[in-house]
Amino acid sequence: MKVTVDGLTLELPAGTSAIDAVFQAGQDVPYFCAHPYLSPVGACRMCLVESGSPRKNPDGSFIMDGEGDAAMPKIFWFPKPMAACTMLATEGMHIRTAASSEVVGKSQAGMMEFHLLNHPLDCPTCDKGGACELQDRAFEYGYGESRFGFERRHAEKHYPLSENVILDQERCIHCKRCVRYFEEVPGQEVLDFIERGGHTFIDTAEGGLPDGFSGNITDICPVGALLDNVARFRGRNWEYDHTSTTCTLCPVGCSITVDARNGRLERIVAGENREVNEAWICDAGRFGHVFASESRLTTPLIRNEDGVLVPVTDDQAVEAIKRGMAELDARELAVYFSADSTLEEGVAAEAFAGLTGLSSIDHWPRQPGYGGVFPTLTEIAQADAVVVLGADLAEEAPVLELRILEMLRGGLLPAEFNHGTAIADLRLVERPARKRERLAVLASTPNRLMEHAGIYAELDAKSALAGLTGTSNHPAVQGAAELLSKGEHSILILGAEALASLDTASRSALQAFSLRTNTRVLALPAGANSRGLSALNLVPRSGGLSFEKFAGTQAALVSRLDPLATGTDKPDFLIVHDTHLTATARQADVVLPALSNYEKRGTTVNLEGRLLPLRPAALKNGESGDLIRALALIAEALDLKTSVRGIRGAQSLLGERLGLDVTELPIHGLRTPLGQRYEAAAPKYIPKLWKWGMKRADFPNSNRPDSELPQIGGMIELPVVPGTTVPAPKTTFAGGDD
Amino acid sequence: MLYFDDKQSLVAEILARYPSSPQGKRSALMPLLREIQNAHGFVSEPHMAEVAALIGTTATEVRSVLSFYSTYHTMPTGRFHLQVCSTLMCALAGSDELWDHLTETLDVQPGEVTADGFSVQRVECLGSCGTAPMLQLNDEGYYEGVTRARCDSLIAAMRAGSAPETDHPVPVVVDADGRQFLATGEAVGANTDSLYPLSTKPKSASSGGSV
Numbered sequence: 001m002k003v004t005v006d007g008l009t010l011e012l013p014a015g016t017s018a019i020d021a022v023f024q025a026g027q028d029v030p031y032f033c034a035h036p037y038l039s040p041v042g043a044c045r046m047c048l049v050e051s052g053s054p055r056k057n058p059d060g061s062f063i064m065d066g067e068g069d070a071a072m073p074k075i076f077w078f079p080k081p082m083a084a085c086t087m088l089a090t091e092g093m094h095i096r097t098a099a100s101s102e103v104v105g106k107s108q109a110g111m112m113e114f115h116l117l118n119h120p121l122d123c124p125t126c127d128k129g130g131a132c133e134l135q136d137r138a139f140e141y142g143y144g145e146s147r148f149g150f151e152r153r154h155a156e157k158h159y160p161l162s163e164n165v166i167l168d169q170e171r172c173i174h175c176k177r178c179v180r181y182f183e184e185v186p187g188q189e190v191l192d193f194i195e196r197g198g199h200t201f202i203d204t205a206e207g208g209l210p211d212g213f214s215g216n217i218t219d220i221c222p223v224g225a226l227l228d229n230v231a232r233f234r235g236r237n238w239e240y241d242h243t244s245t246t247c248t249l250c251p252v253g254c255s256i257t258v259d260a261r262n263g264r265l266e267r268i269v270a271g272e273n274r275e276v277n278e279a280w281i282c283d284a285g286r287f288g289h290v291f292a293s294e295s296r297l298t299t300p301l302i303r304n305e306d307g308v309l310v311p312v313t314d315d316q317a318v319e320a321i322k323r324g325m326a327e328l329d330a331r332e333l334a335v336y337f338s339a340d341s342t343l344e345e346g347v348a349a350e351a352f353a354g355l356t357g358l359s360s361i362d363h364w365p366r367q368p369g370y371g372g373v374f375p376t377l378t379e380i381a382q383a384d385a386v387v388v389l390g391a392d393l394a395e396e397a398p399v400l401e402l403r404i405l406e407m408l409r410g411g412l413l414p415a416e417f418n419h420g421t422a423i424a425d426l427r428l429v430e431r432p433a434r435k436r437e438r439l440a441v442l443a444s445t446p447n448r449l450m451e452h453a454g455i456y457a458e459l460d461a462k463s464a465l466a467g468l469t470g471t472s473n474h475p476a477v478q479g480a481a482e483l484l485s486k487g488e489h490s491i492l493i494l495g496a497e498a499l500a501s502l503d504t505a506s507r508s509a510l511q512a513f514s515l516r517t518n519t520r521v522l523a524l525p526a527g528a529n530s531r532g533l534s535a536l537n538l539v540p541r542s543g544g545l546s547f548e549k550f551a552g553t554q555a556a557l558v559s560r561l562d563p564l565a566t567g568t569d570k571p572d573f574l575i576v577h578d579t580h581l582t583a584t585a586r587q588a589d590v591v592l593p594a595l596s597n598y599e600k601r602g603t604t605v606n607l608e609g610r611l612l613p614l615r616p617a618a619l620k621n622g623e624s625g626d627l628i629r630a631l632a633l634i635a636e637a638l639d640l641k642t643s644v645r646g647i648r649g650a651q652s653l654l655g656e657r658l659g660l661d662v663t664e665l666p667i668h669g670l671r672t673p674l675g676q677r678y679e680a681a682a683p684k685y686i687p688k689l690w691k692w693g694m695k696r697a698d699f700p701n702s703n704r705p706d707s708e709l710p711q712i713g714g715m716i717e718l719p720v721v722p723g724t725t726v727p728a729p730k731t732t733f734a735g736g737d738d
Numbered sequence: 739m740l741y742f743d744d745k746q747s748l749v750a751e752i753l754a755r756y757p758s759s760p761q762g763k764r765s766a767l768m769p770l771l772r773e774i775q776n777a778h779g780f781v782s783e784p785h786m787a788e789v790a791a792l793i794g795t796t797a798t799e800v801r802s803v804l805s806f807y808s809t810y811h812t813m814p815t816g817r818f819h820l821q822v823c824s825t826l827m828c829a830l831a832g833s834d835e836l837w838d839h840l841t842e843t844l845d846v847q848p849g850e851v852t853a854d855g856f857s858v859q860r861v862e863c864l865g866s867c868g869t870a871p872m873l874q875l876n877d878e879g880y881y882e883g884v885t886r887a888r889c890d891s892l893i894a895a896m897r898a899g900s901a902p903e904t905d906h907p908v909p910v911v912v913d914a915d916g917r918q919f920l921a922t923g924e925a926v927g928a929n930t931d932s933l934y935p936l937s938t939k940p941k942s943a944s945s946g947g948s949v
């Protein structure tokens with residue numbers, strides 16, 4: 001299909017919208033209402049273009065213009081400008097943008113004047129300022145002044161739609177993105193236009209926005225009407241250091257941009273990854289970042305003669321470890337770390353275990369996996385039968401829920417162009433029909449996804465799985481089994497509850513069932529990087545103790561885990577590597593400050609086995625280091641010469657292992673075989689998405705013993721025992737792209 | 739008790755007018771709202787939720803549709819509900835001044851009802867631009883070319899107990915079968931029985947309906 005934009009003729013696939021034709025040609029039109037992952041509706045009328053097409057005579061030949069060889073098909077122009085986002089580009093179509101048409105330029109400036117009629121001039125105090133589509137487009141395409149001499153509309157300026165989203169009704173330009181988002185993406189009709197004409201405003205009659213995915217409307221709002229309340233008034237857009245990285249709250253691995261200001265994490269916005277999260281993230285991933293900048297540990301601490309933890313230098317910490325381990329062999333040290341640690345940290349831990357010969361090494365949470373070829377998220381979105389068994393996706397992998405809902409709408413992934421994802425894919429329609437019968441949800445307790453499922457039942461995972469793979473007289477289980485066997489692209493998703501119930505018999509029954517019905521099985525990993533860490537030998541060796549037997553060890557390093565929160569006995573010598581002074585850290589002999597995953601460089605593996613990069617945001621974290629550094633300090637204390645002393649060493653070791661350069665990972669990630677899986681028995685674990693410290697309200701400094709401690713810049717200032725040397729505070733930023 | 743609890747046959751009858759698909763069911767929104775409004779004079783929030791449950795949507799959606807049309811009310815209206823057209827043509831002919839005069843004389847604002855039963859509302863175009871400025875009384879009809887003096891005399895008559903005859907009844911009314919009639923009683927449009935697919939439409943019937 002040939003389309004001519006401003007005189008430039010280009011070849012385009014059929015089905016391209018005129019707005020994408022314009023951008024593909026390298027030209028520009030302004031737009032507010034179109035969004036790549038939402039239906040185009042032509043609400044804002046900013047993308048006006050002049051367009052025309054050739055017509056044919058009754059005999060099939062083109063109506064020509066001109067004489068002889070110079071004759072060209074005559075272009076019949078539409079009498080008025082057309083909205084490019086809702087217009088299909090057709091063979092031979094000619095399009096003129098403002099670059100070549102005065103009419104278009106004037107129409108767009110006129111529309112801009114309309115958009116600004118009631119828009120308040122509060123850009124200087126608006127959080128969107130500097131990153132505002134309306135502001136940018138008004139500058140590029142507007143008249144620069146208004147002829148409207150009357151009073152602007154006044155409406156509610158601080159209207160809380162929920163705890164996390166604040167609406168400024170005056171700023172709204174009625175593009176309807178948020179309304180369409182809720183209806184089309186999470187399938188919740190909770191926002192809509194109220195009233196009409198100049199009085200129109202956005203509101204809900206449901207008593208607030210539902211939990212889960214409400215924060216995405218703050219990203220897609222083209223003006224400052226919908227704002228992230230956690231980040232509100234925390235900084236201007238040009239002050240933020242933006243870092244594109246990967247979210248590690250759950251195993252989905254959404255692309256995010258971390259915005260930091262003055263070393264504090266102030267805001268997280270969704271990044272685009274067509275393969276993983278498209279343009280959406282969950283509310284926990286967006287709003288739950290408070291802990292990253294509150295009460296952080298910034299220096300090592302050791303327990304002095306009086307039994308009080310005091311801040312020290314790295315060297316003093318190394319000395320303390322050396323003293324503590326003096327009576328012990330390096331093999332007696334147990335190493336436990338969180339399953340959201342990076343592959344690099346995992347490689348370092350594995351190397352450390354090899355170096356010391358220790359046998360007690362473990363990561364947590366961990367649960368039995370299920371092998372086989374697991375589907376990608378895009379394959380799930382394009383499947384025709386999905387059964388979710390023993391999983392509460394709202395807690396385990398929220399964005400996977402959105403991809404399953406996408407499957408119900410037909411799994412239409414917008415096309416890709418030189419300018420990125422199609423701005424207006426005309427296959428996406430408002431109020432899409434949903435094929436609910438393609439989804440079955442079987443779980444022991446009601447969950448959010450059940451509302452969208454054609455087949456659902458409250459059943460415990462063990463009997464549901466047994467019924468699915470064997471025989472059952474439960475209609476929902478029968479329905480689910482039939483769905484999977486009839487589907488051509490069938491996918492079974494197993495959550496924590498289902499995986500905990502797996503034994504040898506049910507495993508082989510499941511294997512037989514998936515072969516028989518040609519079903520692919522996705523076992524949800526317990527931790528953000530469980531999939532990656534299970535490819536490294538990070539489970540207890542023979543004679544070693546697993547994490548839940550932590551109290552039985554003589555000496556242990558516990559990294560970003562809090563086993564003593566529930567009050568078990570501590571080992572004789574305890575080294576804690578953590579971001580905060582947790583219950584475990586309070587009982588430690590040595591505390592090493594840790595980096596949160598927002599500040600790490602490294603690689604994580606999501607639930608579909610995709611390697612995704614972590615990049616360090618510019619957060620203030622003092623002397624904090626990752627697990628690689630903590631292990632290097634301990635190796636130094638033990639007089640061991642480790643080969644992995646930093647991120648570079650870990651990355652080259654990892655690169656050798658995987659046969660690729662992990663420093664060159666694209667932000668969209670890369671799927672690669674990870675090789676052998678290391679498994680060990682694991683206790684039942686039910687993931688919770690929101691953890692301690694993620695909300696301001698639950699940051700309980702007040703009911704913790706250190707409430708009386710002075711806090712400076714959000715960091716704990718520990719009491720100093722007279723006579724101790726306090727290391728000079730160093731301001732370090734593990735930031736930027738160093 | 740909810741409004742439709744004892745009117746299940748009416749609900750079934752209204753729903754039967756539309757396709758039974760989830761999308762089609764939603765079309766029953768407006769007639770259901772009309773039932774409630776005719777009975778109570780306005781639609782309250784519990785009733786919005788009730789309609790939402792009946793047609794499988796959310797209260798937000800119901801409120802959105804309801805608030806779009808000025809003929810649905812969310813608050814009780816008076817015996818004399820005066821609706822002033824305030825769209826461009828009427829505005830050019832002085833509807834703002836008419837509105838100010840009306841509200842000052844009656845001492846009432848939108849959403850309020852005076853002791854003597856007046857309520858006011860600004861509405862969008864009522865399609866009587868040639869006789870602007872104008873106002874509509876209840877669902878009954880139009881007073882056209884309403885000057886200050888005429889406004890005063892209308893109010894005086896209503897205060898005395900009876901509204902003067904309207905200049906025109908509301909142009910198009912819809913009867914229970916969904917048929918539309920002009921104020922003159924002439925049928926307009928078509929009901930579903932008179933519609934034929936184009937392919938089967940008999941030639942003689944081509945001059946049938948007029949819109």
